[in-house]
Amino acid sequence: MEKISRTKIADVLKSEEFGLKVNVKGWVRTRRGNKNVNFIALNDGSTINNLQIVVDVEKFDEEQLKLITTGACLSVNGVLVESVGQNQQVEMQAMEIEVLGAADPLTYPLQKKGHSLEFLREIAHLRPRTNTFGAVFRIRHHMAIAIHQFFHDRGFFYFHTPIITASDCEGAGQMFQVTTMNLYDLKKDEKGAINYENDFFGRQASLTVSGQLEGELAAMALGAIYTFGPTFRAENSNTPRHLAEFWMIEPEVAFNEIEENMDLAEEFIKYCVQWALDNCKDDINFLNNMFDKSLIERLEGVVKQDFVRLSYTEGVNILEQAVANGHKFEFPIYWGADLASEHERYLVEEHFRCPVILTDYPKEIKSFYMKQNEDGKTVRAMDVLFPKIGEIIGGSQREEDYEKLSTRAKEMGVPTKDIWWYLETRRFGTAPHSGFGLGFERLLLFVTGMANIRDVIPFPRTPKNADF
Amino acid sequence: MEKISRTKIADVLKSEEFGLKVNVKGWVRTRRGNKNVNFIALNDGSTINNLQIVVDVEKFDEEQLKLITTGACLSVNGVLVESVGQNQQVEMQAMEIEVLGAADPLTYPLQKKGHSLEFLREIAHLRPRTNTFGAVFRIRHHMAIAIHQFFHDRGFFYFHTPIITASDCEGAGQMFQVTTMNLYDLKKDEKGAINYENDFFGRQASLTVSGQLEGELAAMALGAIYTFGPTFRAENSNTPRHLAEFWMIEPEVAFNEIEENMDLAEEFIKYCVQWALDNCKDDINFLNNMFDKSLIERLEGVVKQDFVRLSYTEGVNILEQAVANGHKFEFPIYWGADLASEHERYLVEEHFRCPVILTDYPKEIKSFYMKQNEDGKTVRAMDVLFPKIGEIIGGSQREEDYEKLSTRAKEMGVPTKDIWWYLETRRFGTAPHSGFGLGFERLLLFVTGMANIRDVIPFPRTPKNADF
Numbered sequence: 044m045e046k047i048s049r050t051k052i053a054d055v056l057k058s059e060e061f062g063l064k065v066n067v068k069g070w071v072r073t074r075r076g077n078k079n080v081n082f083i084a085l086n087d088g089s090t091i092n093n094l095q096i097v098v099d100v101e102k103f104d105e106e107q108l109k110l111i112t113t114g115a116c117l118s119v120n121g122v123l124v125e126s127v128g129q130n131q132q133v134e135m136q137a138m139e140i141e142v143l144g145a146a147d148p149l150t151y152p153l154q155k156k157g158h159s160l161e162f163l164r165e166i167a168h169l170r171p172r173t174n175t176f177g178a179v180f181r182i183r184h185h186m187a188i189a190i191h192q193f194f195h196d197r198g199f200f201y202f203h204t205p206i207i208t209a210s211d212c213e214g215a216g217q218m219f220q221v222t223t224m225n226l227y228d229l230k231k232d233e234k235g236a237i238n239y240e241n242d243f244f245g246r247q248a249s250l251t252v253s254g255q256l257e258g259e260l261a262a263m264a265l266g267a268i269y270t271f272g273p274t275f276r277a278e279n280s281n282t283p284r285h286l287a288e289f290w291m292i293e294p295e296v297a298f299n300e301i302e303e304n305m306d307l308a309e310e311f312i313k314y315c316v317q318w319a320l321d322n323c324k325d326d327i328n329f330l331n332n333m334f335d336k337s338l339i340e341r342l343e344g345v346v347k348q349d350f351v352r353l354s355y356t357e358g359v360n361i362l363e364q365a366v367a368n369g370h371k372f373e374f375p376i377y378w379g380a381d382l383a384s385e386h387e388r389y390l391v392e393e394h395f396r397c398p399v400i401l402t403d404y405p406k407e408i409k410s411f412y413m414k415q416n417e418d419g420k421t422v423r424a425m426d427v428l429f430p431k432i433g434e435i436i437g438g439s440q441r442e443e444d445y446e447k448l449s450t451r452a453k454e455m456g457v458p459t460k461d462i463w464w465y466l467e468t469r470r471f472g473t474a475p476h477s478g479f480g481l482g483f484e485r486l487l488l489f490v491t492g493m494a495n496i497r498d499v500i501p502f503p504r505t506p507k508n509a510d511f
Numbered sequence: 512m513e514k515i516s517r518t519k520i521a522d523v524l525k526s527e528e529f530g531l532k533v534n535v536k537g538w539v540r541t542r543r544g545n546k547n548v549n550f551i552a553l554n555d556g557s558t559i560n561n562l563q564i565v566v567d568v569e570k571f572d573e574e575q576l577k578l579i580t581t582g583a584c585l586s587v588n589g590v591l592v593e594s595v596g597q598n599q600q601v602e603m604q605a606m607e608i609e610v611l612g613a614a615d616p617l618t619y620p621l622q623k624k625g626h627s628l629e630f631l632r633e634i635a636h637l638r639p640r641t642n643t644f645g646a647v648f649r650i651r652h653h654m655a656i657a658i659h660q661f662f663h664d665r666g667f668f669y670f671h672t673p674i675i676t677a678s679d680c681e682g683a684g685q686m687f688q689v690t691t692m693n694l695y696d697l698k699k700d701e702k703g704a705i706n707y708e709n710d711f712f713g714r715q716a717s718l719t720v721s722g723q724l725e726g727e728l729a730a731m732a733l734g735a736i737y738t739f740g741p742t743f744r745a746e747n748s749n750t751p752r753h754l755a756e757f758w759m760i761e762p763e764v765a766f767n768e769i770e771e772n773m774d775l776a777e778e779f780i781k782y783c784v785q786w787a788l789d790n791c792k793d794d795i796n797f798l799n800n801m802f803d804k805s806l807i808e809r810l811e812g813v814v815k816q817d818f819v820r821l822s823y824t825e826g827v828n829i830l831e832q833a834v835a836n837g838h839k840f841e842f843p844i845y846w847g848a849d850l851a852s853e854h855e856r857y858l859v860e861e862h863f864r865c866p867v868i869l870t871d872y873p874k875e876i877k878s879f880y881m882k883q884n885e886d887g888k889t890v891r892a893m894d895v896l897f898p899k900i901g902e903i904i905g906g907s908q909r910e911e912d913y914e915k916l917s918t919r920a921k922e923m924g925v926p927t928k929d930i931w932w933y934l935e936t937r938r939f940g941t942a943p944h945s946g947f948g949l950g951f952e953r954l955l956l957f958v959t960g961m962a963n964i965r966d967v968i969p970f971p972r973t974p975k976n977a978d979f
Contacts, residue, residue, distance in 0.1 A: 049766055051666060051734065053666070068766045068942070069734075070732075070940045071940075087734045087765075088733035088735075088765075089666060089733075114940045115940050116940035116941060116942040118766075143940075143941065143943070144911070144937070144939070144940045144941030144942050145940070146938075146939040147938070147939075150938070153939075167932075168728045168932035168933070168935060168936070169939070171729055171732035176732075180670065180729070180733060181668060181733070183668075183669075183671070184663075184668040184669045184670070187659075187669045188669065191656060195652075195656050198519060198521070200556075200648060202648065202652070202969060203741075203758060203968065204969065204970070205969075205972060205977070206674070206743075206756055207755070207756055207972050207977055208977065209977040210979075217691060219675075219689045219690070219711070220689070220691065221687045221688070221718065222688050222690070223685060223687060223745045226694065226697060226705055229694060237694055237695070243687070243745055243755065243974060243975075244755075244972070244974070244975060244976065244977040245974075245975035245976075246977065250689065257969065257970060257979060260636045260639070261639055261648070261969065264538075264556050264639035264640040264644075264645065265556035265557075265645065265648060265649070266519065266537075266555045266556035267556075267557075272741065273740065273741065275674075275675075277691045279711075287675070287712075288673065288674055288675055297555075297556075298517055298586075464635075464636035464978075464979050465636070467637070468636070469612070470614075470618070471582050471612070471614040471615075471619050471637070472538045472582045472583050472584035472611075472612045472614045473611065473612030474536065474584040474611040474612050500671065501670060501672065501725065501729065502673040502725060504673060504712070506711060506712070506713075507712060507713035508712060509673070509675055509676065509677040509712040509714065509716050510932075511673070511678075511728075511932050
């Protein structure tokens, strides 16, 4: 076969150089036709769109054509020709075909018929070859790029906070323990306590639940930073919204107060959604048509609207009024209650019909490090609430006063000896600062319209599942 | 104090708008002067350069001025004035100063005198406030951005491979175990084996040592992908080159053979180094002058030179010739030996005096997944060797033949039942493909000239150390 350097199908489909001889490589999605002519839909992952390859049957070896089944990998030399009556302007007239790898039709699990998302989770090693997951993972890439671009353009520094940690930052649920000890021969001291001096780090260690505290250290030196890395929660929650391993973005900015933090969050998320609309058109169109006919409308809505900003107290008033007017919630609503997803969605989807930023939550339901308001009851927390998703961003202005911070930490049972280094930033050149966290997969649920968080990460980790 | 929106010092220093009133915020590096006039060097992390603030002492409260010590955080309103006889063109005449946070000179550990890198590791929560670590972490940011930009521009998709895994990909050293079991009450079966059904994932789980195998799955669907995430080695190595937790970049490309893989690696690393030279000039100049006077020369050298490409066999011949000519190595050299850093550096620094790509290593010293050459003895591995660093990139063309791959896996004791999903890519639409891994901190050692890997990651994890 003549050696021609490969062109990606995304580029071929944009070409108007009819008559040009090119090489494409990719996987067969479908093959159909008759005794004289075959049509192969070839995909190489560079785009959701397939290249149609026209095969003049009599010019090719019959045995070889038999190998061209769904899932087979081909290298094809051919000539670009104008497509007639198709969605696409260009197709390829095959001249030479090499089957790089066959795919036995009896055992290859991804035949043309549609598969349930549940089934595809069981073959997560192959599901990126489907239209749906190709689209989702290309969008995932684009959202990561948008995030880096947004912060880089604004002078933020990407900062890697540690994954393995000896301090439990937020006390957020159960943590995964990390160890190199031989579990069959655990050394204990005279009181029967496990002797962690023998462990790799010489003490008990876990997987991080948030990079925020370390991020704050960096912001108090570099000015504006963001993290983007994996975080872990060992919650035994088998729901469409929980993962044991997920990626989080946490910007932190010295000198920002809560208002500037809200501005940043709103600008940030609009930037990401606009990026998706601008750069992932084909993939989003596919998902809109396949799964969620209001996806594009929802994305465009978020970009256009000013987010409504109100206090938790005002939000609770609205919800109590709704109950008084006969609206039924599953969970009770009263000042001091943690808002459930149904409450958040009522505010966003029914009351305001646009994204909402709630601020100034009761201090009892928020973390120790949030800046205390003068009312003695609330803290400068902010949650960004989105249609369909509920809370997509959670953040706050941080308490910069050493005494207030350490007192509150003790009140809430945070072991201050484990976070001496965090407290020290308030002793040496403290300053107002603020930040927030965005769960990357939450963003992806919103942007792709997928319903289950297991379907927006390549290899989901959930209770009883660490396959692949 | 009049409220003026803050300008970053990096922007102030570029300004020529003398007479303009601005606000800056940052941390005091030094304060000097006399009874009449004080000079404050203020830094906000946006650049290594300080803004000089001129304080007319009699206009300010004496008690407040006392608080302006090294490490204190200030907000200053003032007027930009042209600087005379300075490195910088602009300085600020202070009008109003607010001390946001003091820093007690008796306890603040970062006084003006130089500190050893060893000491600074013990205060990793404060070291980003030093010139050295500010420079290193800004460069770290830039290298991450360069990496994403490089791959995004070339149509690669950023792909998140799992951190927690149930399969030991490369058998590379000891792994960290991840568990939620109560170590005081481990359930065992009748044979005395720990019953992992009770563990979070229902089986034994560890932290990943490489995302390559999962990356290959993605490349065989999306065409070209790269990972960029944390990886872990539980090696008990207390050396300046080892971390237990580090970040790795692993591109993987369907249809690429070893030659294209070498081209990609060379283009990639030159792009990163050129990015650093273009975008981190002040920081690199500082490191060059402070630690390593040949840093810039070395960086420029790498960008200019074509990397020498030769086989392992040719490399060993050169090394054996060197020994014959009287050169002493600590470790023996012979065909079949794993090259030590001294061997790699001899080839790069003494023989060729430029970066080297070695290929076609003996199969016994490389991983099971590398493509077997027809000689039956070597595999299509490639290592990129750099001055001062030794191996900076390791990669290979992958074995795409199912029989050869599974046979070699068994020969090398890789439990094939754990990687059935990996092997299946060779059963369904297999194709040639190649990739490589770059240790992010190795790249940073090269680009910053720092000598210890603990000094290029914010919070190093090493044996007996998981502080902060």
